[in-house]
Amino acid sequence: MIGYIRVSDSKRADGESQREAIKAYAAKRGIQISDWIEEHVSATKTELSERKLSSLIISQQSIIVSDITRLGRHKVMELVGAIGQIASYGELHLAYNDTIINSENVDNAEIIFTVIGQSFASAVEAQKRSERAKAGHAKRKAKGLSSGRQKGQKVKSRLDEHTAFILNLLDTKTSKAEILRKLNERGVSITRSRFYSWLEDRGLHNKKAEFQTDMFQA
Missing domain, CATH: 3.40.50.1390 (Resolvase, N-terminal catalytic domain)
Incomplete structure (x- = not known):
């Protein structure tokens, strides 16, 4: 193997x-x-x-x-x-x-479409990040501002490469506390607050697993 x-x-x-x-x-x-x-x-x-x-x-x-x-x-x-x-x-x-x-x-169509769907969900998210970054750069350039990162601007996260994994767990109603445990098992250690911030920044905070449920777990 x-x-x-x-x-x-x-x-x-x-x-x-x-x-x-x-x-x-x-x-x-x-x-x-x-x-x-x-x-x-x-x-x-x-x-x-x-x-x-x-x-x-x-x-x-x-x-x-x-x-x-x-x-x-x-x-x-x-x-x-x-x-x-x-x-x-x-x-x-x-x-x-x-x-x-x-x-x-x-x-098995369900299995294949599920894994391929994860691939393209990840690709779409990557494209959105790229487009947002380019738009922000163009806006700053038009105003004569530095192209460096501005206060409040979204920063790249190591979680970005795990978007497909996280989306799959959210779509199967896995609690966010459990997702954090699974990420940790795979060598990705991140605090609850940083994880929630990442979800919100990427527009994933309203996925099926709810924050309130997680607060009483883990």
């Missing part, structure tokens, strides 16, 4: 959090990871054939990833094709979702 990590920017530290999530999942399942593949490329700027993932698929290796967005975010047919290819000879494990996709369930 191969642990596969993809980080869009070589300067970002998310590779380690992906690795820890995969390790925790493998330990829980009693899986031995024989090798690790990590690459620093953007899925939106490269074709699958240009990435190390393609070589893994060609060599017919079963793969563990932290979440489906590591395979891709934008190209629907490419993502579906990659999932299908892996399932045709082995298994694709999604650590955050505690899900295995193989030949027995790859034709």
Whole structure:
């Protein structure tokens, strides 16, 4: 079993959090990871054939990833094709979702649409962040202000790379206290207040799990 990590920017530290999530999942399942593949490329700027993932698929290796967005975010047919290819000879494990996709369930529309939906929810959120940042920069430039971060401006968070994981838990009515525990298990330690602030900044504070419920848990 191969642990596969993809980080869009070589300067970002998310590779380690992906690795820890995969390790925790493998330990829980009693899986031995024989090798690790990590690459620093953007899925939106490269074709699958240009990435190390393609070589893994060609060599017919079963793969563990932290979440489906590591395979891709934008190209629907490419993502579906990659999932299908892996399932045709082995298994694709999604650590955050505690899900295995193989030949027995790859034709299950609910499973496939759910994981692909997470990928594109993450992509949409990333695009929104980019658009907001560009709009803010243009506004400051038009006013002759510094392009540096202004007071009250949204800052990048390490939670951003875990958006798909968090959205999936919120959509399944997982309490926010439980989400914090699951994040901690995967090496992402963050305070309740910072987590709530992140949810509010990203417009996710009104998802199905309610703050009031969480205050009496954990």
